[in-house]
Amino acid sequence: MRMQCEKCSVELHEKSDAYICVHECTYCSTCTSEMNHVCMNCNGELVRRPKAGAQILSCSISK
Numbered sequence: 001m002r003m004q005c006e007k008c009s010v011e012l013h014e015k016s017d018a019y020i021c022v023h024e025c026t027y028c029s030t031c032t033s034e035m036n037h038v039c040m041n042c043n044g045e046l047v048r049r050p051k052a053g054a055q056i057l058s059c060s061i062s063k
Contacts, residue, residue, distance in 0.1 A: 002026035
């Protein structure tokens, strides 16, 4: 997990709101908004990065 925005170099902590693309390029929320959720490196979609310690919810599917 990268700990710095690739555009503005702001420090990102494990629980910071950050965004990543499929290649795990990492951006802060401000830069992500300015770039319209498109990675400046690969033009991939930027989505919210999972936060460390986040609870994972699963759904049971009956067979």
